[in-house]
Amino acid sequence: MAQKVTIATVARHAQVSRQTVSNVLNAPHIVREETRERVRASIATLGYRANQAARQMRTGRSRLIAVRIEPTRDGINGSVLDRFLHGLTEAAGAAGYRVLLYPAADAAGEIATYDDLLGAYELDGFVLTHTDHGDARADWLAEHGVPFVTFGRPWDDPGRHSWVDVDGAEGTAQATRHLIGAGHRRIAFVGWPAGSGVGDDRRAGWRSTLTAAGLDPTGLDRETPDGIRQGEQVARELLDHADPPTALVCTSDSLAVGALRAVRELGHPAAVTGFDDTPVAQVIGLTSVSQPLAEVAARCMDLLVALLDGARPTPPDPVLLAPTLVLRQTT
Amino acid sequence: MAQKVTIATVARHAQVSRQTVSNVLNAPHIVREETRERVRASIATLGYRANQAARQMRTGRSRLIAVRIEPTRDGINGSVLDRFLHGLTEAAGAAGYRVLLYPAADAAGEIATYDDLLGAYELDGFVLTHTDHGDARADWLAEHGVPFVTFGRPWDDPGRHSWVDVDGAEGTAQATRHLIGAGHRRIAFVGWPAGSGVGDDRRAGWRSTLTAAGLDPTGLDRETPDGIRQGEQVARELLDHADPPTALVCTSDSLAVGALRAVRELGHPAAVTGFDDTPVAQVIGLTSVSQPLAEVAARCMDLLVALLDGARPTPPDPVLLAPTLVLRQTT
DNA sequence: TTGTATGCGTTATCAG
DNA sequence: CTGATAACGCATACAA
Numbered sequence: 001m002a003q004k005v006t007i008a009t010v011a012r013h014a015q016v017s018r019q020t021v022s023n024v025l026n027a028p029h030i031v032r033e034e035t036r037e038r039v040r041a042s043i044a045t046l047g048y049r050a051n052q053a054a055r056q057m058r059t060g061r062s063r064l065i066a067v068r069i070e071p072t073r074d075g076i077n078g079s080v081l082d083r084f085l086h087g088l089t090e091a092a093g094a095a096g097y098r099v100l101l102y103p104a105a106d107a108a109g110e111i112a113t114y115d116d117l118l119g120a121y122e123l124d125g126f127v128l129t130h131t132d133h134g135d136a137r138a139d140w141l142a143e144h145g146v147p148f149v150t151f152g153r154p155w156d157d158p159g160r161h162s163w164v165d166v167d168g169a170e171g172t173a174q175a176t177r178h179l180i181g182a183g184h185r186r187i188a189f190v191g192w193p194a195g196s197g198v199g200d201d202r203r204a205g206w207r208s209t210l211t212a213a214g215l216d217p218t219g220l221d222r223e224t225p226d227g228i229r230q231g232e233q234v235a236r237e238l239l240d241h242a243d244p245p246t247a248l249v250c251t252s253d254s255l256a257v258g259a260l261r262a263v264r265e266l267g268h269p270a271a272v273t274g275f276d277d278t279p280v281a282q283v284i285g286l287t288s289v290s291q292p293l294a295e296v297a298a299r300c301m302d303l304l305v306a307l308l309d310g311a312r313p314t315p316p317d318p319v320l321l322a323p324t325l326v327l328r329q330t331t
Numbered sequence: 332m333a334q335k336v337t338i339a340t341v342a343r344h345a346q347v348s349r350q351t352v353s354n355v356l357n358a359p360h361i362v363r364e365e366t367r368e369r370v371r372a373s374i375a376t377l378g379y380r381a382n383q384a385a386r387q388m389r390t391g392r393s394r395l396i397a398v399r400i401e402p403t404r405d406g407i408n409g410s411v412l413d414r415f416l417h418g419l420t421e422a423a424g425a426a427g428y429r430v431l432l433y434p435a436a437d438a439a440g441e442i443a444t445y446d447d448l449l450g451a452y453e454l455d456g457f458v459l460t461h462t463d464h465g466d467a468r469a470d471w472l473a474e475h476g477v478p479f480v481t482f483g484r485p486w487d488d489p490g491r492h493s494w495v496d497v498d499g500a501e502g503t504a505q506a507t508r509h510l511i512g513a514g515h516r517r518i519a520f521v522g523w524p525a526g527s528g529v530g531d532d533r534r535a536g537w538r539s540t541l542t543a544a545g546l547d548p549t550g551l552d553r554e555t556p557d558g559i560r561q562g563e564q565v566a567r568e569l570l571d572h573a574d575p576p577t578a579l580v581c582t583s584d585s586l587a588v589g590a591l592r593a594v595r596e597l598g599h600p601a602a603v604t605g606f607d608d609t610p611v612a613q614v615i616g617l618t619s620v621s622q623p624l625a626e627v628a629a630r631c632m633d634l635l636v637a638l639l640d641g642a643r644p645t646p647p648d649p650v651l652l653a654p655t656l657v658l659r660q661t662t
Numbered sequence: 663t664t665g666t667a668t669g670c671g672t673t674a675t676c677a678g
Numbered sequence: 679c680t681g682a683t684a685a686c687g688c689a690t691a692c693a694a
Contacts, residue, residue, distance in 0.1 A: 006671055017681045022673060032679065049450030053393070054671035056384040057686045064431075069420050079610075082413040086400050089434045098452070100395075101430040103420045119380025121429070228614070257614050279410075280614045283559070283588050337687055348665045353689060363663065385687035388670045 005048045014042035025050060056122060065092060065125045065304060066100045066117055068110060079278050080293065081129065084151065087297030088127060095305045097124070111140050118146065125304050127151065131163070132197050147307040149300050153318075155197035162303040164296050164319040168198055168275075169205030171289035171323040172249055175273040176209040178287075178325060179247045184271065188220040188238050188245035190231055190255050199251055202275065206249050220245055224255070231258025239268045247271040247331070253278045256286055260330060271331040285329035292321055336379045345373035356381060387453065396423060396456045396635060397448055399441060400432045410609050411624065412460065415482065418628030419458060426636045428455070442471050449477065456635050458482065462494070463528050478638040480631050484649070486528035493634040495627050495650040499529055499606075500536030502620035502654040503580055506604040507540040509618075509656055510578045515602060519551040519569050519576035521562055521586050533582050533606065551576055555586070562589025570599045578602040578662070584609045587617055591661060602662040616660035623652055 011018045016039060023031050024039040031039070042048075056062045067088060070081065089099045102117060104110035114137075117123050124147065128137055131152035138161060141148045154160040172189075179187050189206045192199035203221070210217045222238060224230040231254060238245055239262060247270055248263070250256035256274030263270045274281050277290035299319050306314050342349045347370060354362050355370040362370070373379075387393045398419060401412065420430045433448060435441035445468075448454050455478065459468055462483030469492060472479045485491040503520075510518050520537045523530035534552070541548045553569060555561040562585060569576055570593060578601055579594075581587035587605030594601045605612050608621035630650050637645050 004671095007673095008671080018671090019673085019682080020680060023680090026673075030679070035679085047446075047450075049447065051388075051453070051671055052451045053384045053387040053453065054686090055673075057382075057388060057671080057688090058673045060686085062384070069417050071417060079410055079413065082410065085432070086402060086434065089400050089432045093434055099432040101416070101420045101432060103417065103424055115378075116380065119378070120383045122382070122384065278610070280611050283611045284615065335687095338689095339687085349688085350665060350690090351663085354664090357689075361663075366663085382687055385670090386689080388672090388687080389689045391670085 005046045006051070007048070010039065010042050010046055010048050013046060014039045060122060061124050061308075062122050063097050064100050064121060064123050065097050065127060066102055066123045067127045068104050068129065069101045070103075071105065080276055080291070083293040084129070084297050087294040088301060091298045091301035095301055097301070097305070107136055110137055114140060114144075114146070118144070124308050125149075127300050127304065131155065133195070147304065149303045149307070151296055151300055153197060158318055159316055162307065162314070162317045164299045164303065164321065166291045166296060166321050166323050168201040168323070169208070171275060171291075171325070172202045172205035172251075173209040174323070174325040175249050175287070175289060175331075176206050177213075178327070178331065179249070179271055179273070180209070180213050180215070182271070182331065184247040185215060186220065186243065186245040187215070187247045187249060188222065189217070189249050189251075190222050190224065190234050190238070190259055191251035192226060193223045202251050226252055226254050228254050228258040228261070231255035232261045233258070235259035235262035236266065239263065239266050239270060244268060245270060247273075249273050251275055253281050253286065253288055256281070256288065256330075257284070260284070260286065273325075273331060277326050281326075281328070287328045287331040288326055290324045290326050292323070295321060336377045337382070338379070341370065341373050341377055341379050344377060345370045391453060392455050392639075393453050394428050395431050395452060395454050396428050396458060397431045397433055397454045398458045399435050399460065401434075401461075402436065411607055411622070414624040415460065415628050418625040419632060422629045422632035426632055428632070428636070438467050441468055445471060445475075445477070449475070455639050456480075458631050458635065462486065464526070478635065480634045480638070482627055482631055484528060489649055490647055493638065493645070493648045495630045495634065495652065497622045497627060497652050497654050499532040499654070500539070502606060502622075502656070503533045503536035503582075504540040505654070505656040506580050506618070506620060506662075507537050508544075509658070509662065510580070510602055510604070511540070511544050511546070513602070513662065515578040516546060517551065517574065517576040518546070518578045518580060519553065520548070520580050520582075521553050521555065521565050521569070521590055522582035523557060524554045530582055537580050557583055557585050559585050559589040559592070562586035563592045564589070566590035566593035567597065570594065570597050570601065575599060576601060578604075580604050582606055584612050584617065584619055587612070587619065587661075588615070591615070591617065604656075604662060608657050612657075612659070618659045618662040619657055621655045621657045623654070626652060 007018050007021045010021045021039055024036050028036055092099050102113050104113050126148035128150040131150045133155045150163045153163055153165045191203045207217050222234045224234045235248055248259045250259055253274035253276050256272050259272050274286050274288035277288040281288040303317055338349050338352050342352045352370055355367050423430050433444050435444050457479040459481040462481045464486045481494045484494055484496045522534045538548050553565045555565045566579055579590045581590055584605035584607050587603050590603050605617050605619040608619040612619040634648055
């Protein structure tokens with residue numbers, strides 16, 4: 001283990017005071033150019049790295065941001081968080097921040113964790129995922145003055161805080177438009193029960209596109225919890241009908257996988273689209289709506305960094321990104 | 332934002348000295364019970380949490396461990412890291428540690444990151460994944476005296492450091508034995524090119540099981556990089572033969588997915604097994620070898636904690652866990 | 663068993 | 679622009 005290199009070591013090596021070294025790091029413009037360069041050279045030679053703990057003690061900032069990692073539920077949609085995390089870690093690194101993971105099963109447990117995390121590590125900020133109506137986590141953080149951004153809208157009040165989201169309605173609208181363009185007239189929707197922000201948004205895209213094209217959605221809208229079995233069940237009910245739909249727009253790849261099973265088993269030639277473009281969709285050739293997760297992550301970091309590094313409080317900044325329809329064999 | 336609660340606040344509240352509070356936290360046994368309880372009550376009332384930065388500055392330990400997050404390559408096998416990460420974060424939390432993520436594209440970049448991470452955050456330890464022959468990362472960490480464990484064996488020297496791994500040979504052996512039990516006699520292997528620790532291990536399990544059963548592996552062993560297309564290509568070559576194999580044991584779910592395509596397209600009724608039990612396997616009904624990732628993660632943390640909290644240097648501790656064959660429709 | 667003094671590495675304040 | 683000094687919160691050696 002090499003001898004510890006502190007700011008004092010650098011100061012001695014560069015023949016200046018410690019403070020000058022600190023200035024070179026934190027306010028380079030107030031140091032004479034010649035001195036600045038000499039100090040920088042010393043830093044490079046000695047391999048000096050500012051000690052975060054000491055810096056944090058003085059400034060109260062840790063350059064650490066926290067993200068929750070949740071139990072892989074379905075497995076199918078688990079890869080979404082994975083890709084998001086990777087993008088976030090990269091973007092954070094570029095901005096000089098690191099990502100700290102914390103586990104939490106539910107919202108209550110998550111809030112308890114905030115308290116712990118903030119007390120002990122003084123985290124600079126949070127990135128929340130999976131927002132929903134009346135999100136207690138956002139309320140808690142706002143109340144305690146903790147900077148945060150969310151991947152997902154604050155569904156009750158879009159101006160509440162900074163967020164990044166993907167336009168789910170636009171995603172299902174793209175899928176629906178594509179199906180209409182391919183000649184489909186009876187296009188059903190297999191989605192989650194009404195009441196969730198994300199689910200309702202995706203449903204709205206299908207419905208509005210249908211009515212805009214003069215098609216009637218009546219009797220073609222189904223609600224079910226997420227899951228392959230659930231998707232199959234609901235699709236079966238839709239298809240087992242005198243005048244069955246010829247296409248099914250689904251809120252998730254899990255539901256779409258189930259719907260596809262129903263389609264194949266019943267022998268009805270119906271088109272199916274999913275949502276999230278998971279690996280499963282790629283493998284089974286499922287047409288699916290793809291979210292630009294790397295960009296979502298990068299924009300989340302941008303907003304958070306603006307919040308953290310900004311001199312004055314930034315007004316909430318909403319970012320809505322467009323998804324892409326990835327066409328495959330099921331349409 | 333509540334007023335900051337320090338050890339002094341607690342001391343005042345409990346009518347003791349700061350030192351006593353510190354003792355209650357770090358060496359409870361040397362404090363009189365009555366005092367101890369009073370201090371603990373104050374801590375609870377005030378919601379005091381030891382400040383990690385200050386503690387770290389004094390002790391040199393951050394209670395942070397680092398794990399690399401890599402770009403989702405295939406997508407199919409990406410979920411493996413995801414599940415592992417979750418288990419690790421939970422286990423770390425239970426042991427009083429937190430997980431810090433760092434991105435790295437290749438081994439060289441990873442080592443450069445170590446230097447950064449250690450200089451700035453003084454991380455307590457690392458968990459490395461995807462070890463291979465002559466792993467430069469492990470060498471670097473060992474050389475610099477940084478505690479670490481690996482998920483994956485040090486293939487060149489099993490006694491080199493502490494590790495946790497899943498017995499890949501046992502996994503493919505289970506698959507092969509199951510196929511033999513089902514009456515198969517010509518069982519081929521679709522695996523990665525020789526030279527990788529993991530790949531060779533899995534291949535060995537197939538080969539030894541075959542020969543132990545008096546079956547001849549000659550001409551049934553194929554090497555290819557990972558990927559669906561590659562798996563399909565190789566399987567096609569194997570099946571397009573006078574005396575084709577009736578079963579294919581594959582090193583990954585990606586290869587198995589490809590093999591399955593070849594099987595279906597050629598109309599040969601051959602059994603197929605994969606490795607990792609990814610969501611894709613679940614969806615398409617692929618029999619696959621499942622790794623106990625949550626347990627791997629927990630054991631990794633156990634070993635690392637032993638390394639970190641142990642009074643004296645612990646001898647390297649190897650942990651080899653058994654995988655499980657998950658039977659589905661493709662066998 | 664409890665209290666007192668000191669230093670970890672950094673940045674902020676203030677005098678030169 | 680540069681240099682000295684204090685303070686952040688905690689843990690430890692030492693004295694009481």
